[in-house]
Amino acid sequence: MKIISLDPRVERLEFREEHWQPQRPLTAGEQWPTYEVFHMKKRGTQPVHVGIVHAPTPEMALAFAKEQYARRGTTVRLWVVPSDQVYATSPEDEAIFATTPEKIHREPFAYKVKEKIERYKKSQKK
Amino acid sequence: MYGTIHISEEEYGQFAELLKNEDPEKLAEFEDRIQRGEKIEPDDWMPQLYRRQVLRMIEQHAHSEIIGALPEGTWITRAPGFRRKMALMAKVQDEIGHAQLLYSAAETLGKTREEMINDLLAGKSKYSNVFNYPAKTWADVALIGFLVDAGAIINQVTNAKGSYGPYVRALERICYEEAFHLKQGHDAFVALATGTPAQRAMIQDALNRWWQPLMHFFGPPDNISTHTKLLTRWKVKMATNDEMRQWYLDQYVPKIWELGLTLPDPALRKDPETGKWEYSDPDWDEFFRVINGDGPLNKERLAVRRWAEEHGRWIRQALQKPERSYVTPFA
Numbered sequence: 156m157k158i159i160s161l162d163p164r165v166e167r168l169e170f171r172e173e174h175w176q177p178q179r180p181l182t183a184g185e186q187w188p189t190y191e192v193f194h195m196k197k198r199g200t201q202p203v204h205v206g207i208v209h210a211p212t213p214e215m216a217l218a219f220a221k222e223q224y225a226r227r228g229t230t231v232r233l234w235v236v237p238s239d240q241v242y243a244t245s246p247e248d249e250a251i252f253a254t255t256p257e258k259i260h261r262e263p264f265a266y267k268v269k270e271k272i273e274r275y276k277k278s279q280k281k
Numbered sequence: 282m283y284g285t286i287h288i289s290e291e292e293y294g295q296f297a298e299l300l301k302n303e304d305p306e307k308l309a310e311f312e313d314r315i316q317r318g319e320k321i322e323p324d325d326w327m328p329q330l331y332r333r334q335v336l337r338m339i340e341q342h343a344h345s346e347i348i349g350a351l352p353e354g355t356w357i358t359r360a361p362g363f364r365r366k367m368a369l370m371a372k373v374q375d376e377i378g379h380a381q382l383l384y385s386a387a388e389t390l391g392k393t394r395e396e397m398i399n400d401l402l403a404g405k406s407k408y409s410n411v412f413n414y415p416a417k418t419w420a421d422v423a424l425i426g427f428l429v430d431a432g433a434i435i436n437q438v439t440n441a442k443g444s445y446g447p448y449v450r451a452l453e454r455i456c457y458e459e460a461f462h463l464k465q466g467h468d469a470f471v472a473l474a475t476g477t478p479a480q481r482a483m484i485q486d487a488l489n490r491w492w493q494p495l496m497h498f499f500g501p502p503d504n505i506s507t508h509t510k511l512l513t514r515w516k517v518k519m520a521t522n523d524e525m526r527q528w529y530l531d532q533y534v535p536k537i538w539e540l541g542l543t544l545p546d547p548a549l550r551k552d553p554e555t556g557k558w559e560y561s562d563p564d565w566d567e568f569f570r571v572i573n574g575d576g577p578l579n580k581e582r583l584a585v586r587r588w589a590e591e592h593g594r595w596i597r598q599a600l601q602k603p604e605r606s607y608v609t610p611f612a
């Protein structure tokens with residue numbers, strides 16, 4: 156059965172009967188691995204994780220990353236890392252970090268030197 | 282603006298049947314996180330129903346992006362002038378990029394991209410109905426860029442407030458690009474609407490043919506089932522179909538009318554008292570007919586994808602390197 160399409164490109168494709176039916180599905184072995192993509196927007200800034208690409212090789216991953224994550228704005232570098240090479244903390248480990256924001260002795264604002272000096276100066280005037 | 286379906290704690294019991302196989306302690310933790318406005322990440326515990334629904338939603342969205350590129354993609358060579366060709370090419374490339382971003386987000390839930398593509402090609406998955414209609418003239422392409430993308434934006438901005446981290450991240454990037462799609466579409470639409478009488482007639486004809494598919498875009502009014510309520514509570518479903526349709530009409534009908542164009546629905550008007558739009562019910566039987574495969578172009582759309590997959594397979598195989606295998610991406 157020939158397709159009658161408004162689209163000249165579709166008209167030119169020679170569809171055969173089997174295109175009306177699903178074909179052999181892709182198998183797990185035909186799935187390319189993924190790479191995690193890091194993007195540096197400007198010199199002097201951190202590369203930032205922006206997502207993944209599917210690619211058979213790192214070189215192809217870089218080519219796809221350029222198409223996928225560097226179509227607009229500025230880019231100075233792209234990095235790709237195979238997804239299976241990334242090690243991450245687990246959700247159960249999130250508790251380890253829970254009290255970190257409370258550790259204000261690590262923060263500059265926890266030290267009120269000026270107040271102490273003012274108090275000292277006042278006490279000297281008496 | 283969001284979450285019009287409220288569920289009080291007393292009403293929560295109605296979900297018992299849907300949740301009977303879930304660990305109550307983990308479920309409570311999961312729900313607390315969502316109530317606090319935190320996002321769910323792929324390695325977090327989540328109820329089965331949540332995983333299934335979020336996956337289905339992102340997958341359908343991804344399919345809509347690649348199928349959605351077909352009606353416009355074929356117009357690139359026929360777009361009037363170099364600038365419009367460049368814009369359309371950029372837009373179509375974005376749409377394929379959106380599909381990739383969305384497949385990645387869906388993959389974090391444990392279904393591979395290729396499994397999703399298999400299901401699409403097998404006709405087992407749904408995609409947006411609007412892409413089963415033909416783009417007959419250049420005016421149709423202008424209309425799609427403006428009014429179909431406008432619908433997509435409403436949908437995507439709404440979903441971007443949802444609870445699943447990878448989907449939210451993908452949508453943030455997508456919404457930024459959609460702003461350009463809408464702008465270039467509006468520009469092409471206005472160029473025709475303010476052009477020669479023949480150009481105006483073209484855009485009016487496109488509006489007449491597309492109005493019904495546009496009214497179908499957000500789907501039929503929801504029946505608010507227990508299921509829907511639970512998905513609303515979990516911030517998977519962020520607005521009802523009718524709410525989104527109202528926002529859409531509110532923003533875009535004035536932009537059509539201001540150009541002196543008409544819409545083929547004599548009942549369409551905004552009730553000044555309620556502030557709500559009134560309209561004649563679009564033909565929902567047709568909507569269901571098309572979604573179940575019997576639209577003007579369902580067959581052609583899938584055949585084109587199957588052809589592309591078949592003719593591209595040798596490249597896939599030639600480049601395949603057996604030493605590195607696929608793992609589920611985690612963000």
Ligand SMILES: [Fe+2]
Binds near residue numbers: 375376
């Ligand atoms: Fe898109």
Ligand SMILES: [Fe+2]
Binds near residue numbers: 433
């Ligand atoms: Fe778009």
